[in-house]
Amino acid sequence: MLDILLFIPQGNCYFWESNLLGLHLISDALISIAYYSIPLTLFYFVQKRKDIPVGSIFLLFAAFIVFGGTTHLMLIWTLWYPNYWSFGIIKALTAGISVYTAIWLIAIIPQVLDLPSPVKLETINYQLQQEFTEYKQAEINLRESEQRYATLLAVAPVGIFRTDAVGNYNYVNDYYCQIAGLTPEVATGEGWQQKLHPDDRDKVVAEWYQSVQESSPFQLEYRFQHPDDTITWIYGQAVTEWDTEGQMTGYVGTITDISASKQAEAEQLQTEKFRLELKLLEKLFDTVLAGYWDWDLPNYQEYLSPGFKRMLGYEDDELPNSPDTWQHLIFPEDLPLVLDCLNCHILSRGEIPFYNEVRYRHKNGSTIWVICSGQVIEWNAAGEPLRMIGFHIDVSDRKGAEAKLQEIASELETKEQLFRTTFEQAAVGIAHVSLQGKFIRLNQRFCDIAGYPPEELKNLTFQEITHPDDLQSDLTQFDSLLAGESQTYSIEKRYLRKEGTFVWINLTVSLVEHANGTPDYFISVIEDISDRKRIEEQSLHYATQLEASNRELEAFAYSVSHDLRAPLRAIDGFSKALLEDYGETFDEDAKNYFDRIRKNVSRMGRLIEDLLSLSRVSRYEIRLTKVNLSTLAQELMEELQTSEPERQVELAIAPEVIVSADATLMRVVLTNFLQNAWKFTSHQAKSRIEFGKLYQEEQPVYFVRDDGAGFDMAHAKLLFGVFQRLHNTNEFPGTGIGLATVQRAIYRHGGKVWAEAAVEQGATFYFTL
Structure with a gap:
């Protein structure tokens, strides 16, 4: 079957008849045209119906039909041209597309079957039309709502x-x-x-x-x-x-x-304010113009307000409303003045004011000063007054103040005269000085001190007559006073007198201010202290000599005390040796004599040590540090308790009493005070010793207090003298130098020391630094 010899020849070897060949040609041509037009229609359909879910199958149909039409076109071509390989390839492509389309069609059959039927489509279409209608109505409603909203916004x-x-x-x-x-x-x-x-x-x-x-x-x-x-x-x-x-x-x-409501609120507030002001005005009228009156002149009737009657101490019903009332109560001397003023006011048709200050009798008998003022407010055609109104004002306080002012003015005049007399006759110089330093007013004593006549001094300034070495310190305090940094200042300085000498003065300056607080001028008080300065120079000279003598005396005392130690040691040593070596040969009197010798040598030794301590305090170079007196007192009391543990002594030491002082000298001070307190309480079974701090006039004061033997305050001035004792040495041993040493140590700190005591009631020693 595959033998090519069995195929029917075509092309130039065609054995077909021409009628048959024409039929094939026309048929294939029409098929090709139809096949090519169908895809265009399908393409157009797909473009218009994109909502179809299987639109892609139509594109495959279009491709399948185009290739099918192409095969028919190739049949016409091969009638003359034997391009069978090309024809075969096109057929193969057509076959492939056809098979693919068939397979794809089978795959989409379920989708196609799911497509709505015409009835269902009609139902859907009806529903869509209903929804569309509702949408259109909603759109209309929305448009109307927007229109209403726009209208509301507008109105x-x-x-x-x-x-x-x-x-x-x-x-x-x-x-x-x-x-x-x-x-x-x-x-x-x-x-x-x-x-x-x-x-x-x-x-x-x-x-x-x-x-x-x-x-x-x-x-x-x-x-x-x-x-x-x-x-x-x-x-x-x-x-x-x-x-x-x-x-x-x-x-x-x-x-x-809300402007209208705010305006109404403001108006209400204004109305309320006006109402309050009206009440205030009514009250003011009743208070200030309490004597309001209204006079019907032709009928001789007059209304007198209750306030006028209260002004005179009467209730409203106690006085009739009549001109006779006030004419009866006015001072007889003042009534003619009021009536004359009234006639002048009426005759001048009100040009001359009706105004009087007169006196009335109060119900209690006192005198009331009153302003009586008024005006005719109605006249008839003939020019006669018909009605007059006015008021009375109580000015008793003002009259009293005027009298007081007159009294004060008289007193001021007297004081001014006294000031002038005092100013001119003062025993010290007085000067008024301008803010620039020029002398404005001065007394004769100042001229005498400065050595210039008054006319010349008034042309000078204090700067010109002040000694150059003193001027800067004076100007510094002068500027400080002018700047308001101080109220007054006082200095000692020198004035250069006209004849060329200088005079020492004590100057006290104060600033006088205007009522508004601005500086006006200075008041200077000048005291001649030349004599005092000369005395001070002499005193300084004597003090220098005395200090030198004291230093020599202290050196001598130190030397003597130091030199006395050697012979005292020798006396004590030899006395002890004699007692030890020959004591058995001595009778009792001799032993007693030697014992007394040794005790006095010991006392002399302590006295020398105390003198040396006093001398050291006087010559000691002070080094100021922070000293805790509480700690120091505690240490010293512990030493005393250790020496006599059997004693029952209550201690009270204030905590953290810290001072700036010399530590060595503070130990000397507290040692002497505490040892004295310990000694003078030794005769008591129980005693109390206290160290503390208090304040007097904002200054710290330190004290040591005991409840021991005390002393008579009549002898207090002797306490701090060298070798001064207020108790018997047999009762309370001592040298009488300890408190003198304390006083010297306190004085070297710029402080002071004193004591208060009573016999058998203890003593308190105070000191400051």
């Missing part, structure tokens, strides 16, 4: 605004612009803030953005200021808007013009 009696999430305006209605005096373009963003009243702007902006940051509602009363400076009070409020996801998208708010 709403409030300003409406919307903002974005950060608080910037993106919409305002016309009424908002009308209230705020802005255009919609200016009001958007932050432009609305431009017309806020300057006094409100910072507060409004701060609270607005605080609400935005916190996503909280906004409520505030504030003002807009229009270009013509009119003010509109508004009440602004806004709430947040949120999207479906819960995110804040902005604010929607309103502003309401």
Whole structure:
């Protein structure tokens, strides 16, 4: 069958008849045209019906049909041209596409079967038409709602605004612009803030953005200021808007013009203020113009207010309303003056005022000074007065003040005269000095001290007559006083007298100020201290000589005390040796004599040691440090208790008493005080010793107190003298130098020391540093 010899020849070897060949040619041509047109129709269909879920199969149909038409076209071609390989390839492609299409068609059969039927499509179409109709109606309703909303926004009696999430305006209605005096373009963003009243702007902006940051509602009363400076009070409020996801998208708010209510509120306040002022005026009228009167002149009737009657000590019903009432109570000497003034007022038709200051008798008998003033307010055609009104004012206090002022003026005049006399005759120099240092006023004593006549001194300044070496210190204090840093100052300085000598003076300067507190001038008091200065120089000279003598005496005492030690040691040593070597040959009297010799040698030794200690205190170079007196007192008392542990002594030491002093000298002071306290309480079974601190006139004072033997205060001045003792040595041993040493140590610290005591009631020793 595959033998090519069995195929029917074609092309130039065709054995077909021409009629048969034509039939094949025309048929294949028409098939090709039809096959090529069908894909175009399918393509057009697919483009128009993209909603068909299996549209891709139509594209495969189109490809299958195109290749099928191409095979028919190749049949025509091969009638003349034997291109059978090309024809075969096209047929193979057609076969492949056909098979693929058939397979694809089988795969999409379930989708095709799921396509709605015409009835179902009609039902769906009907539902879609219903939904479309509802959508159109909703659109119409929405449009109508938007129209109503737009109408409401246009006619709403409030300003409406919307903002974005950060608080910037993106919409305002016309009424908002009308209230705020802005255009919609200016009001958007932050432009609305431009017309806020300057006094409100910072507060409004701060609270607005605080609400935005916190996503909280906004409520505030504030003002807009229009270009013509009119003010509109508004009440602004806004709430947040949120999207479906819960995110804040902005604010929607309103502003309401509350100017009318604010105006009403202001008017109400003004009315209330006016009412209060009216009440105050009524009260003032009743208080100040208490003597109000209204006089009907032709009928000789007069209304006298209750206040006038109370002014004179009467109740309203105690005095009749009549001109005779006040004419009866006025001082007889003052009545003619009032009547004359009344006649002058009437004759001048009111040109001459009716005004008097007169006296009335009070109900209690005292005198009341009263201003009586009034005016005719009605006249008849003939020029006769018909009605006159006026008032009485109690000016007794003023009259009393005037009398007091007159008395004060008289007293001031007397004092001024006394001041002039004192100023001129004072025993010290007095001068008034200008702020520049020029002498304005001075007394004769100052001229005598300065050595210039008054006329010359008034042309000089204090700077010109002050000794050059003293001028700077004077100017420093002068400037300090002028600057208000001090109230007064006092210095010692020298004036250069006219004849060329100088005089020492003590100058005291004070500043006199105007009523407003500004400086006016200085008052200087000048005392001649030349004699005192000469005495001081002599005293200084004597003190220098005395100090030198004291140093020589102390050196001598130190040397003598030191030199006495050697013979004392020899006497003590030989006495002891004699007793040890020959004691058995001595009778009792001889032994007693030697014992007394040794005791006195020992006492002499202690006396020499105390003298040396006193001398050392006088010559010791002080080194100031922080000294804890409490700790030092505790240490010394512990040493004393160790020496006599059997004694029952209560100690009271104030804690942390710290001073700036020399530690060595402070040990000397406390050692002597505490040893004395220990010694003079030794005869008691129980005793108390106290160290503490107190304040006198804001200065710290330190003390050591005991409850021992005490002493008579009549002998207190002898306490701190060398070798002075107030008790018998047999009862309380000692040298009498310890307190003198204490006093020397305290004096070297610039302090003082004293004592208070009573016999058998203890003693307290005080000292300062």
